[in-house]
Amino acid sequence: MSEASVHATGEQHLVHRTGWLRAAVLGANDGIISVSSLIVGVAAAPGATAGTVLLAGIAALVGGALSMAAGEYVSVSSQADTERADLAREAAELVRAPLAETRELAAIYEARGVEAGLARQVAEQMMAHDALGAHRRDELGLADDGGSDPLQAALFSAGAFASGAILPVLAALSPRAAVLYAVPGTALLLLAVLGALGARAGGAPIGRGAIRVVLLGALAMGVTALIGTLTGGIV
Secondary structure (H helix, E strand, O other), rough: OHHHHHHOOEEEEHHHHHHHHHHHHHHHHHHHHHHHHHHHHOOOOOOOOOHHHHHHHHHHHHHHHHHHHHHHHHHHHHHHHHHHHHHHHHHHHHHHHHHHHHHHHHHHHHHOOOHHHHHHHHHHHHHHHHHHHHHHOOOOOOOOOOOOOOOHHHHHHHHHHHHHHHHHHHHHHHHHHHHHHHHHHHHHHHHHHHHHHHHHHHHHHHHHHHHHHHHHHHHHHHHHHHHHHHOOHHH
């Protein structure tokens, strides 16, 4: 448990979990819904074979995981590049106009409710202690840890997607006649568990979190099943 999550009064907050929780839930949720929907859509097509359905599921799992990894890597790398550029500009400004930067920092504290004279003193002390760090946190709003590692974020995202997608793919191994029941049933159960766990970890109502993802997942699979039924014969 981090120090930031527990106050001197003993209060425990859950906001520090939102970053990794959001990434894990979104990745697994995408894996379940997208792969299950694709399997159901293919399975609903007239004439689809068991091999075709399973191949579609495996391809969706691998392609989806790689897509999530690539997207997360690019996103985190772009964010890191932007943060580094902002910090470089801020460091140059600190060298060029330290007094102006001190006034800027003091104005930030004053806008947050600190009395003007005290805000100036705090700004001067922060500038003397770690000028760039103070502007990183209070002006740019960046974390001190430098943000996420692109490769780590990519692997985490791909792993979350694959962990959600693997069970629907295994359910597609069911006899051909049972696939349209086994895959949606597995997916909806997983979505309910995932929604409940995500809500519990974030301190939100469990029932609402579970129902929300189950309804959205059912809608996605229903739409793709309808498309597979209508277009499968033509294709």
